[in-house]
Amino acid sequence: MTSENQRSVEIERTSVGAYEIRNVRGGVLALGTGDDEHFTPVELLLAAIGGCSGIDVDVVTSRRGKPERFVIRVRGDKVRDEDGANRMENLEVEFDLKFPPGPEGDRAREAAPRVIRLSHDRLCTVSRTVELGTPVSTFQVGER
Structure with a gap:
């Protein structure tokens, strides 16, 4: 690193x-x-997933037209595996967007679905890391 x-x-x-x-x-x-x-940590994980893609979508669409509504809802189910381990599943990111009528709003509306896909597939570090299942190492320093 x-x-x-x-x-x-x-x-x-x-x-x-x-x-x-x-x-x-x-x-x-x-x-x-x-x-x-x-x-909670889980709420921050959900916020990180939605916030990461939200920033991507906002930056691109706002260049075309200022949104009248830009709300992101992120949800998922906290479950316990058969072995008793906790995790999240059924993660969803919902974009509730409204752009003004007219050419600027039309350009933003047209760009939104493409940028949402692009953010999910390539740009959002957070959701890509979650989906790829990157290992996490833990260790202690200091007093033992």
């Missing part, structure tokens, strides 16, 4: 079941177990 290609976040415990996620640019998100308003 080169520093040019590497992406990272740091997650720090603030109390039992409560964490802060920080990126290298200073952004902070609250993470929790689902007992309060904070996002």
Whole structure:
């Protein structure tokens, strides 16, 4: 991994079941177990999938016409395998888009389906990583 290609976040415990996620640019998100308003890890996974494709679609379609409505809904089912392991299945990303009447809106409407497909098939790092099943390694540093 080169520093040019590497992406990272740091997650720090603030109390039992409560964490802060920080990126290298200073952004902070609250993470929790689902007992309060904070996002759970699964919700952040869904947000990452939808947000990644959403950005692709927004950047391209907005060059053609400003959307009147741009909403992305992402859902899936959390299941437990026969061996007791948790995972998500039936992941869906729904784009609810509305563009204004006229030539600009027509150009955006025409581009949207192509860009949604392109994002899924090639551009969105998050959904492509999930679909390819990239291995995750875990390890401990510090006190053992």
